[in-house]
Amino acid sequence: MHPAISVIFFTVTSGAGFGMMFVLGLGLPVHQGAWTTILSCGLALGLAVAGLLSSTFHLGHPERAWRAFSQWKSSWLSREGVLAVLTLVVFGLYALIWLASGERLASLGYLSSFLAALTVFATAMIYAQLKTVPNWHSKLTPLTYLGFALASGFLLAALFISTSRIGGVHVAALAAIFVAAAWLFKFIWWRRADNVGFSETGSNAGTATGLGHLGDVKLLESPHSSDNYLTKEMVHQIGRKHGAKLRFIAVICGVVVPVFLCTLAIFSGLIVLPLLVAVFSMFIGLFCERWLFFAQAKHAVSLFY
Amino acid sequence: MTQLPTQTDKKLGLVIDLDICVGCHACVVNCKEWNTSGYGAPLGDTNAYDADPLGSWLNRIHTYEVTPQETPAYDNPSSTGASPSHQCGSGDSLAQLVHFPKSCLHCEDAPCVTVCPTGASMKRSEDGIVLVEEDKCIGCGLCAWSCPYGAREMDPMENVMKKCTLCVDRIYNDNLPEIDRTPACVRTCPANARHFGDFADPNSDVSIMVKERGGMDLMPEMDTKPVNKYLPPRAKVKTSDGLEIAAEQSKSEMKADGFLGWLDKALEKMG
Ligand code: SF4
Ligand code: SF4
Ligand code: SF4
Numbered sequence: 061m062h063p064a065i066s067v068i069f070f071t072v073t074s075g076a077g078f079g080m081m082f083v084l085g086l087g088l089p090v091h092q093g094a095w096t097t098i099l100s101c102g103l104a105l106g107l108a109v110a111g112l113l114s115s116t117f118h119l120g121h122p123e124r125a126w127r128a129f130s131q132w133k134s135s136w137l138s139r140e141g142v143l144a145v146l147t148l149v150v151f152g153l154y155a156l157i158w159l160a161s162g163e164r165l166a167s168l169g170y171l172s173s174f175l176a177a178l179t180v181f182a183t184a185m186i187y188a189q190l191k192t193v194p195n196w197h198s199k200l201t202p203l204t205y206l207g208f209a210l211a212s213g214f215l216l217a218a219l220f221i222s223t224s225r226i227g228g229v230h231v232a233a234l235a236a237i238f239v240a241a242a243w244l245f246k247f248i249w250w251r252r253a254d255n256v257g258f259s260e261t262g263s264n265a266g267t268a269t270g271l272g273h274l275g276d277v278k279l280l281e282s283p284h285s286s287d288n289y290l291t292k293e294m295v296h297q298i299g300r301k302h303g304a305k306l307r308f309i310a311v312i313c314g315v316v317v318p319v320f321l322c323t324l325a326i327f328s329g330l331i332v333l334p335l336l337v338a339v340f341s342m343f344i345g346l347f348c349e350r351w352l353f354f355a356q357a358k359h360a361v362s363l364f365y
Numbered sequence: 366m367t368q369l370p371t372q373t374d375k376k377l378g379l380v381i382d383l384d385i386c387v388g389c390h391a392c393v394v395n396c397k398e399w400n401t402s403g404y405g406a407p408l409g410d411t412n413a414y415d416a417d418p419l420g421s422w423l424n425r426i427h428t429y430e431v432t433p434q435e436t437p438a439y440d441n442p443s444s445t446g447a448s449p450s451h452q453c454g455s456g457d458s459l460a461q462l463v464h465f466p467k468s469c470l471h472c473e474d475a476p477c478v479t480v481c482p483t484g485a486s487m488k489r490s491e492d493g494i495v496l497v498e499e500d501k502c503i504g505c506g507l508c509a510w511s512c513p514y515g516a517r518e519m520d521p522m523e524n525v526m527k528k529c530t531l532c533v534d535r536i537y538n539d540n541l542p543e544i545d546r547t548p549a550c551v552r553t554c555p556a557n558a559r560h561f562g563d564f565a566d567p568n569s570d571v572s573i574m575v576k577e578r579g580g581m582d583l584m585p586e587m588d589t590k591p592v593n594k595y596l597p598p599r600a601k602v603k604t605s606d607g608l609e610i611a612a613e614q615s616k617s618e619m620k621a622d623g624f625l626g627w628l629d630k631a632l633e634k635m636g
Contacts, residue, residue, distance in 0.1 A: 061510070118505070118506075119503045119504050119505055120502070120503065120504020120505075120506075120519065120523075120524025120525060121502065121503045121504050121524055121525065122503070124483070124501065124502075124503045125503055127482075127483035127484065127485075127501055127503060128482035128483050128503060128505070129482075130482075130483060130484050131367045131481060131482050131483060131484050133368060134367045134368045134369075134478075134479040134480075135367055135479065135480055135481055135482045136480070137480065137481075137482040137505065137507055138482035138483075141482065186507065189480070189511075190476075190480075190510055190511055191476070191511075191513070191587055191588070192476075192510065192511060192512070192513045192587070193510070261584075261586040261587060262586055263513075263584055263586055263587070265429075267583075267584050267585070267586060268513075268514075268583060268584050269427075269429060269463070269465055269583065270383075270581040270582070270583050270595050270597065271383075271429060271431050271463055271465075271597070271598075273597075274431045274433065274461070274597070274598070275431045275432045275433040275434050275460070276431065276432045276434055277429050277430075277431050278429060278430045278431075278432070279427060279428070279429055279430075280428045280429055280430040280462065281427070281428035282427065283393075283422075283425035283426050283427050283467075284422075284425065285418070286416075286417050286418055286419065287417070287419065288419060288420075288422070288425075288518065289419070289421065289509075289518040289519050289521070290509075290515040290518060293506065293509065293510075293519075294509070294510070294515065359510070360513040360514075360584065360587065361512075361513070361514070361515035364427060364467070364514075364515055365427075
């Protein structure tokens, strides 16, 4: 599949934003004072909104985007839009009350955490629902999206933390566990994706053309002399060229460096600085991971070409 | 509405006969010609006369080469060593060339409809035609991702999703002579390889053709339940068999009777 920068940016940043809302809504202890509230909630909301805005750049007609809220009964993309707006409103309210009264309403917080998790789940389901793209069509896809949202959201929220331990566990240790767990899901996802091909549906050029019973089917002449929308969008191959290198960078920046920095934080007593660097590193890792998520995914249409 | 109707009154669609399609692309051109001036926005092109033309088309023809996988044992005496069994014509059946027209199959369980966030994509409950209401389409492209057949293309000029309309603006069009109230691709096909009709009616031409010729679904494993059906190419005979048949035929033709027979005999008698 064609890796569109706007969609890569959208899934990574809004994932982190909603992940942060999830963690803050659950009542992560952060410093007292209006500035912390403004910065932490503002960052969470800002990331989510930036991601959502970026996703509209991908549309042919962004001015009609409001119509996408209408088909939540059948469409995951529509559900994602509805849930995202609901989450922004509920969390925004939570943040405003917090700012005005210094009080964090637990019920509102839990509600926004719940909605934030659902939003990320809906984002993942846009991809996971597609039978035409076997790499994505798996329960592991929502698991990796939720894992990455929690890990990156927690790292970000922990920058504002007022305590070094939660339930007796060091904050940086928790962060490391979340990051490692998310990537563990991703490793399992990658292992499946590398081997699945079209094996789950058994599709091949023979079933695609219905000519399989006659022999090996090979494209002799394509329908056109140059590329078309289908080949550009769904039979995209250039992005796969540096697959192995990008995966290496994703692992180093996404998990090795952040976990190392979290360990450093535990032993050095410094929290914010190592975690800040860890966040940046993880984002680089996630951008590479997301690029590959699209670029390495094969679409059933490729069987015709 | 992007929820699918549980049932449609009619199931309008196409039968495409892979046995007789000659790959002339006439349906492709006539489809573009009709649909660029009919339903919805024109079918755009960019760089139409340049090195890298790109345009939206609702119907495209692929050409495949199909090579039989195995040669039966009796045709391949040396079971060891390299056998020429992969060569054309060495087996029981021949490698063949199949021209393969592909347009929207108007699936009963159309995933392209349910994924659409705006309600632009729909399947009509009266006749089962899958359409895009272009002024609602935001051009997100998700429907094209969900279609296993590559039957949807984003228009490069209008940025809305384009797909086969089953020529909805012809088949019900009272302004056209009755003979033209059929899809443009069907009307234009010089080989009669495309047929239009109602698959819900077991006595329609298309239903009978499907029954008699073993009409098939493309990628049935994708569970889209396509309405359009493809008729497989008929088995081809080996060229040598074909020649023998031709030789037999010409021999029998030589035994002419009637006036020609009398003339033949008379000329022979003349020495
Ligand atoms: S062929 Fe593709 S576009 Fe047409 S109805 Fe089926 S899934 Fe939808
Ligand atoms: S591109 Fe248009 S028709 Fe297709 S899913 Fe998006 S809004 Fe619906
Ligand atoms: S039915 Fe009409 S729109 Fe569909 S492929 Fe044929 S000519 Fe094109």
